[in-house]
Amino acid sequence: xxxxxxxxxxxxxxxxxxxxxxxxxxxxxxxxxxxxxxxxxxxxxxxxxxxxxxxxxxxxxxxxxxxxxxxxxxxxxxxxxxxxxxxxxxxxxxxxxxxxxxxxxxxxxxxxxxx
Amino acid sequence: xxxxxxxxxxxxxxxxxxxxxxxxxxxxxxxxxxxxxxxxxxxxxxxxxxxxxxxxxxxxxxxxxxxxxxxxxxxxxxxxxxxxxxxxxxxxxxxxxxxxxxxxxxxxx
Numbered sequence: 001x002x003x004x005x006x007x008x009x010x011x012x013x014x015x016x017x018x019x020x021x022x023x024x025x026x027x028x029x030x031x032x033x034x035x036x037x038x039x040x041x042x043x044x045x046x047x048x049x050x051x052x053x054x055x056x057x058x059x060x061x062x063x064x065x066x067x068x069x070x071x072x073x074x075x076x077x078x079x080x081x082x083x084x085x086x087x088x089x090x091x092x093x094x095x096x097x098x099x100x101x102x103x104x105x106x107x108x109x110x111x112x113x114x115x
Numbered sequence: 116x117x118x119x120x121x122x123x124x125x126x127x128x129x130x131x132x133x134x135x136x137x138x139x140x141x142x143x144x145x146x147x148x149x150x151x152x153x154x155x156x157x158x159x160x161x162x163x164x165x166x167x168x169x170x171x172x173x174x175x176x177x178x179x180x181x182x183x184x185x186x187x188x189x190x191x192x193x194x195x196x197x198x199x200x201x202x203x204x205x206x207x208x209x210x211x212x213x214x215x216x217x218x219x220x221x222x223x224x
Binding site: 004 | 147149151156157159204208214215
């Protein structure tokens with residue numbers, strides 16, 4: 001149990017375009033989902049916390065107008081990178097916690113390359 | 116105070132050895148301490164976790180030792196195998212997870 005999926009697993013886009021990444025909890029309901037960014041050989045950096053039915057909470061330094069997060073249901077959250085630039089190229093990972101539990105389960109990640 | 120300091124940065128152990136990865140924290144509000152295993156190009160996988168009311172937890176070959184007074188916790192991997200070669204992250208949670216810097220573990224055959 002406790003499976004989180006992400007789609008797509010990798011995406012290449014041109015500078016200036018927008019990209020949407022989906023995160024789904026497959027076998028549990030998640031009132032809270034998290035979006036992380038990870039650069040090569042570095043730790044995970046929390047970008048934002050997404051709560052179903054309410055606005056996301058962004059970490060300091062993360063542009064909320066650039067990284068749009070929508071938590072449309074208890075099993076789906078999306079991250080849209082708007083007007084992507086090469087410096088947005090990274091590994092984006094979502095995670096989710098089953099309602100009422102501490103455990104946080106991660107998706108397989110999405111590799112974004114902006115050319 | 117929100118930091119979790121993890122060491123060593125990298126570790127090489129022979130097959131069958133017991134790698135030990137250490138983490139330290141300052142924030143006494145942390146009340147949940149998980150360890151994650153990450154393979155290249157994959158998302159982190161929850162390995163084992165502990166709450167501060169116990170000093171040790173064992174799941175299979177993985178053991179967490181927790182020292183509340185010292186604000187330290189560690190991961191031990193018994194009978195390590197080449198397939199355990201991965202990056203390991205400790206974390207601690209108050210309102211959100213705070214991750215350590217990661218340890219790149221290599222198990223030589």
